Amino acid sequence: MNVFVKMESNVRSYCRSFPKVFNRAKGSKLFDEDGNAYIDFFAGAGALNYGHNNEYIKKALLSYIESDGISHGLDMYTVAKKEFMTTFNKLILEPRNLDYKLQFCGPTGTNAVEAALKLARKVKKRTNVLAFMGAFHGMTLGSLSVTSGLDIRRGAGVPLGNVSFLPYPSQEFEGIDTLAFMRQVLTDDHSGVDKPAAVILETTQAEGGINVAPTEWLQEVSKICKENDILLIVDDVQVGCGRTGEFFSFERAGIEPDMVVLSKSISGYGLPMSLLLLKPELDIWEPGEHNGTFRGNQMAFVAAKAALIYREESKLEESVKEKEKFIKNYIEQNILPLDPNLYARGIGLIWGIDCSKLGGGDFAKEVCQECFSKNMIIERAGRGDSVVKLMPALTIKFDELKEGCKIVRESIEKCLIRRKREGDEKSSNCA
Ligand SMILES: Cc1ncc(COP(=O)(O)O)c(C=O)c1O
Incomplete structure (x- = not known):
């Protein structure tokens, strides 16, 4: 990692949220140089709607390159x-x-x-x-x-x-x-x-x-x-x-x-x-x-x-509509009930969990860091970076979508418990 810190401009940013050296990727998974897999809920900031190294597209590219x-x-x-x-x-x-x-x-x-x-x-x-x-x-x-x-x-x-x-x-x-x-x-x-x-x-x-x-x-x-x-x-x-x-x-x-x-x-x-x-x-x-x-x-x-x-x-449009239903229901039934101060917005396969009423950017940052510790790539958006942004590839498999949503839920829950514990400790120290 030293080469990046030493040689690459301070302007670099995403690598600060995901400080691993990535090597390979397929579909909705990225792999770091040690072979660890990460589920991708970021999709190259929207550049990878068809997933990493989509097989169909790859074949067309390879044959074009092969033919000079x-x-x-x-x-x-x-x-x-x-x-x-x-x-x-x-x-x-x-x-x-x-x-x-x-x-x-x-x-x-x-x-x-x-x-x-x-x-x-x-x-x-x-x-x-x-x-x-x-x-x-x-x-x-x-x-x-x-x-x-x-x-x-x-x-x-x-x-x-x-x-x-x-x-x-x-x-x-x-x-x-x-x-x-x-x-x-x-x-x-x-x-x-x-x-x-x-x-x-x-x-x-x-x-x-x-x-x-x-x-x-x-x-x-x-x-x-x-x-x-x-x-x-x-x-x-x-x-x-x-x-x-x-x-x-x-x-x-x-x-x-x-x-x-x-x-x-x-x-x-x-x-x-x-x-x-x-x-x-x-x-x-x-x-x-x-x-x-x-x-x-x-x-x-x-x-x-x-x-x-x-x-x-592949009738991708239809599958996005099905996945939209799933992600919307998941958020409404499993994430929003975790705290009345959580809000959600989205359409298709771009969804945001708004944490602005819960300590804003700091809370959303903690959530994304927690997700990363559970091998998930997910970013923030919005004013004060207070919205956790769920943006998987449109081609994500249903089991990966479920797994990713579960990681987001568990991470938010963990951060909420941590917040509450810290709040309790503070008030007992004051007493
Ligand atoms: C809506 C929108 N417009 C324009 C851009 C700029 O695109 P690029 O980063 O490829 O220059 C972005 C990048 O995130 C974007 O989200």
Whole structure:
């Protein structure tokens, strides 16, 4: 471990929560260098919806590499790209009656967010953008500007402007009519907010603490955007690609965003791929105006095509819905009764146990550490990192899902008992 501490920048983070050296992984299990197995409830922060080293995708990749297929192609025409695009159109866009052009950005989610913001401003000739409190869209200057976390915004080192934040329908704004607020901001000639080019949102805020926007809220926002000539950008980087049940997270609302950002699990194998879907009439880019050496990773195209076929053939969507039922019931029946101050939120296979009323981030951290001591990888999200985030691969086997949920329950129970004991000791010391 010394080599990491000695040589790797202090900026490293997840390895601090899971201080082991990992070596192999399969499905929903990771193995450290000593061969110990860990159940994965983190799924590469959403990049591994199809599990680690998915056999079907792996075969497609291996045969492509074996045949000396193009491994790097900038944005040239390649067979790998052609096959991905035709498969994406056939399996995803056409059946949903969606008409989008594809822009390959590179290589991670933040770059497609940058492209979406640039394009929205270019199309509408306005600088302001509306984003939501609790949002996370990435770490480069543009995407960070529409991200609400103050600590990470400070890291920019320069003022992050041309964005106005609105309240999201999360528990922090319970009792506030966030839609009325949005309408007011857009119509009040004393709102102090410049008319935006776009609204950018996650239909479920993931890093923001698993805040699921109600379906009607999404429909209303889409309507408000249309009425006010504002583009709607849905950032589906984390909750897209089947995470919430359907392929796109906005399908449940029946809306059609002007732009959709995809990354993380679109490649299906944890390979870097970042994709912006844009309505054809918005495609006013000059050639090369948004550029990058690693746009369109060829291996990712191959894996992504295989992932889409695997998804279809294995009826993944149906299995996510069954697993959603299980996890929801499990939380309601086995976790929430442990303490009246525990709350839960979620959709599909992304769920949060909100510990903010139980000592917040410290308690959630203890829970995740306890899970790790029981060989489980699980992370936190939300304000003060106070939400334990359950995000297994969509392909997780039912027995592993049950085992993982049981570890979370046992860990919360243990931390609650410890808390109570420490509280009792404190009060007896005071007496
Ligand atoms: C919703 C959302 N948008 C954008 C990003 C940025 O993606 P990347 O880390 O690949 O740049 C993330 C990353 O977690 C995300 O969750």
